[in-house]
Every structure is written in C-alpha cells, then in structure tokens.
Amino acid sequence: MKKRWSTMLTLMLAIMLVAAGCSGGNSGGNSGNGGNDGNSGGQGSEGGSKAGKTEFLFWSPFSGADGPFMKQIVDRYNASQDQYSVKFVIQPSGEYYKQLDVALSAAKDRPDLVIMHLDQIPTYQNKGQLQAIDDIAANAGLSKSDYVEAAIDYATIDGKWYGIPLDIHPLVMYYNKDLFDKAGITAPPTNREEFEAAAQQLTDQAAGVYGYVVPTLWPQQFIFPTLVWQNGGELWNGSDVAYNSPEAVEMVEWMRGLIDKGISPANVQQDGENTLFLQGKNAIQFNGPWMKSQYDEAGLNYGVAPVPQIGKAKQAVYGGSHNFAIPQGVTDENVLAGIGDFLKYVSSNSLDWAESGQALAAKPMLESEEFKALPQSTIAESFSYVQFAPNVLNWPTISEPIWGELNNALLGKKPAQQAMDDAAAKSKQAIE
Structure with a gap:
C-alpha cells in the first residue's frame, strides 16, 4: 500500500512540474502567420517579456507571397540584439482592417505596431486610434528626411507625423x-x-x-x-x-x-x-x-x-504605401523604445522586403548599391511624380x-x- 501511494505521489509531482512548465509559455493558437511563436493574442501595450526581453506585437496584412520577406526581417532583427523581441503576426489581407478595428477596441489583444496602408491613416487618425510618432522616431534617431517625401507629407496631419513608410508601390x-x-x-x-x-x-x-x-x-x-x-x-x-x-x-x-x-x-x-x-x-x-x-x-x-x-x-x-503606425493606446515606454529600435533597424536593413518586388521608402536603402542592382530599382524613378489616393x-x-x-x-x-x-x-x- 505504501508502495502504491509512493508511486501515485511521484506521478502527481511529475504532472505538476509539466503543467508549471507549460504555463510559463504563450498559449495562443497559430494564426497561420509563420511568426516567432504563432501566438496571435499578444500582450498589447502592456508589454511582455521573453527571456528578459521586452516583447511587442506587430500585425501585418502580408498574407500573400510577401509575408516570408517581412518575417525574415523580423527574425533577423530579433537575432541581432537581446533587448527586444518582435512577435510577428500576419492577418488575412482581405479581413485585415475588420480584425484591426476589433483589436483596437479591445485593449487586451491590441497590437503594439501595425502595418497600415497610407490612405487609411487619415481615417484612423481622425477616429483617435493612432498616435503621433514624432517623439518615438526622434528618440530612435529617425527623421522625416530619411524617407521619400510624398509619403511623409501624406502621413503628416496637423503638423504631426503618423506613419513611417516601408515602401512605395x-x-x-x-x-x-x-x-x-x-x-x-x-x-x-x-x-x-x-x-x-x-x-x-x-x-x-x-x-x-x-x-x-x-x-x-x-x-x-x-x-x-x-x-x-x-x-x-x-x-x-x-x-x-x-x-x-x-x-x-x-x-x-x-x-x-x-x-x-x-x-x-x-x-x-x-x-x-x-x-x-x-x-x-x-x-x-x-x-x-x-x-x-x-x-x-x-x-x-x-x-x-x-x-x-x-x-x-x-x-x-x-x-500606395505600406506604413508602420502605432495605435493610440500603446503607452509602455519600454515597448515604445523597442518599436523605435525596430523601425531604425528596418530603415537600413530592409533589402529582404525589396526582394519581394517592392521599392523601398527609406533613402539609405534606395541609395544603396544592393538596391540599385535589383530590377525593380527603376520603379524609384517614378517617386518624383507619384500620387496617392x-x-x-x-x-x-x-x-x-x-x-x-x-x-x-x-x-x-x-x-x-x-x-x-x-x-x-x-x-x-x-x-x-
């Protein structure tokens, strides 16, 4: 009888240890995004931590062939430093703004950083759902002069800057x-x-x-x-x-x-x-x-x-133009610093995105020999007369x-x- 109780006690301890290990990770389901951990829930603006890193949630609508190119940028950024961790989630492009509207109204599942088409920025800014990025960009060492002017002008509303362009397409x-x-x-x-x-x-x-x-x-x-x-x-x-x-x-x-x-x-x-x-x-x-x-x-x-x-x-x-935008409710200083650090990285390390066929909006990348060697570098010739919606x-x-x-x-x-x-x-x- 003692032997049976001893065996049962051992099994119970083993189960408790396994359960404790599982509870330490993320439990969200896979959203088909190919991101770092497949979790589509995230910590929102409350921030999170992963092995001592500040974690933030990044949403994009790149559910087509372009998704793997952005994932590669995120993966390389995550591997390049040990302070921040970007959790990359791809939402279906056809449902993206519907999903975003729901998320922005529920702080718990709100992304900290989003990709937003340039012509959507005025509407979301008018609804009070985006925050100006002037200070975040400045703290990260970014300025408007680093990007193609046409996109910057469009995303500047009442003197405040709301979108950092990734590309011009x-x-x-x-x-x-x-x-x-x-x-x-x-x-x-x-x-x-x-x-x-x-x-x-x-x-x-x-x-x-x-x-x-x-x-x-x-x-x-x-x-x-x-x-x-x-x-x-x-x-x-x-x-x-x-x-x-x-x-x-x-x-x-x-x-x-x-x-x-x-x-x-x-x-x-x-x-x-x-x-x-x-x-x-x-x-x-x-x-x-x-x-x-x-x-x-x-x-x-x-x-x-x-x-x-x-x-x-x-x-x-x-x-058109894909822009990085930050929802209004993201207030955690560590998360905002991490977003700025990531955007700074992308401004000079986004050649993977150009490989998808896009013409980059960051001037350091446009002026690089690597980008000029790509067939689509000729696209940049039209930037001087490009018009948006x-x-x-x-x-x-x-x-x-x-x-x-x-x-x-x-x-x-x-x-x-x-x-x-x-x-x-x-x-x-x-x-x-």
Whole structure:
C-alpha cells in the first residue's frame, strides 16, 4: 500500500512540474502567420517579456507571397540584439482592417505596431486610434528626411507625423522581352504614341497574342487614377468627386478603344490579363511591384519599366504605401523604445522586403548599391511624380462605386460618360 501511494505521489509531482512548465509559455493558437511563436493574442501595450526581453506585437496584412520577406526581417532583427523581441503576426489581407478595428477596441489583444496602408491613416487618425510618432522616431534617431517625401507629407496631419513608410508601390509596366524581341521592339514605350504603336505591333490575334490586355476589374484601382491624373483630371476636386470629368471619361474611352481595335480581348475577367501574361500571350501588363515573385517563379523573361505617359497633360502614377503606425493606446515606454529600435533597424536593413518586388521608402536603402542592382530599382524613378489616393476621410468607401461602373464601361454595358456619372452619383450618396 505504501508502495502504491509512493508511486501515485511521484506521478502527481511529475504532472505538476509539466503543467508549471507549460504555463510559463504563450498559449495562443497559430494564426497561420509563420511568426516567432504563432501566438496571435499578444500582450498589447502592456508589454511582455521573453527571456528578459521586452516583447511587442506587430500585425501585418502580408498574407500573400510577401509575408516570408517581412518575417525574415523580423527574425533577423530579433537575432541581432537581446533587448527586444518582435512577435510577428500576419492577418488575412482581405479581413485585415475588420480584425484591426476589433483589436483596437479591445485593449487586451491590441497590437503594439501595425502595418497600415497610407490612405487609411487619415481615417484612423481622425477616429483617435493612432498616435503621433514624432517623439518615438526622434528618440530612435529617425527623421522625416530619411524617407521619400510624398509619403511623409501624406502621413503628416496637423503638423504631426503618423506613419513611417516601408515602401512605395506605384503602378509599373511589365513587358515580355521575348515578345518584344520577336516584334523587333528594342525598348519599352514611354508615351501614348509609342505605347499604341508597340501594342499594335505586338498583337497577333491568330496566335492568340495581345499587345495589352485591358483588365476590367483589379488592378484598375491603380490604372484608372494614373490615367486620369496623366490627362489633367482629378478624382477629388477639393470638395466633391470629380471622376466623371471630360479628362477622366476620355481615358475610359481610350481603354475601351483598345478592345474595339482588337489590341485587347473583350470581356476579360478577374486576373485574366495576368493569366495571359503568365502564358506569354499578353505582351504588356500594368500591375504592382508585388507581382515580381510570381513572375520570377514562373520563369518569365520580363522587364520592368515606369508606366508610359498615356494622358495628354503630365507624367503621373498612382501609388500606395505600406506604413508602420502605432495605435493610440500603446503607452509602455519600454515597448515604445523597442518599436523605435525596430523601425531604425528596418530603415537600413530592409533589402529582404525589396526582394519581394517592392521599392523601398527609406533613402539609405534606395541609395544603396544592393538596391540599385535589383530590377525593380527603376520603379524609384517614378517617386518624383507619384500620387496617392485623395487625402479624404473614408476615401475607400466613397470611391468604391468607381470600380463597378468602370467595369460596365469596359465591358461595353454602358457608355463611358454614363458609367462615370453613375459612379459619381453613388459616391455622393456615400458622402451624405
């Protein structure tokens, strides 16, 4: 009997020791993020500790092919020093802002650092959910002059700075070098005349090859604004939507004209232009820097160049930007110092992000020989004339009607003017 009690006591002590060991770690479930520990809960602004380090939670929407590139930056930072630990969590990109809204309203699970698209910053700042980063940046040895001016200007509201840009991702032109060589075209087009001539020359309908396939859906969110600005138009005139202007309508008619001429097939569905590009049947593709890894993996012989000036007024290109932003409720001084240290590291150690196809926003990286050696370094040529979405609260919601109506125009369901008038009318309802 004593022997049995002794055995039971030994087993109970063993179980207690195992339980104590488990309780010392994080218990959150895996969010599919590939982060340091898979925990999607985190300590929020209360801070945390990991082997004596100050830990903070970093959220991003990089759920595509770009995720591993950011993870590599985080892993290298964590290994580079022993004071801070970044817990990296990737949320599904399609649900990112919904998840963020929930988290920001619940302090317990709030991230300490987030990636935020530049055009979202005014809205979140207006809701009181972001804090100015001027002091945090200054304490880390960062200044506005370290980054591309256009993004800094946009993220500066009422004299305070709310976003540190990671990249600038403007619309770019990809072209199939093999098709260009076959057609005897020696350089990518730079203006409308050259573009139309090249697209016509590259088209071989008998072989099912097109010079430029007009997308009717995404990425028109980048293409349409680019063309409107190039043609002297605006999306917002300072007090109202303006994408039903003659300048904007002309560009919609120009795109539809490429279809009518047979340079592009009709009724292109979502990603149809990209599928044809991957198949070697679409010679020119307007898309974002994020496509690079997909084209590399496909083994395409492609080139990258700035988007030609198609409009009649000026060179311009629509761009986006991923920014680092800090939620309002993050107050722990150690966590804030850790965030500043991490952002300082990224400003001069983000070449991994450039490998994903992005053009970096930190000038030390843009000016480095390593970045200049990358094919997408030509993207930076457009930074002097890049434009972002109108700095208007709730712009994504206001502008949403554009894309359905533009689709109607490009599919030939509505005349261009009617489609853009209908889009403007729906947007005005959203404003009201």
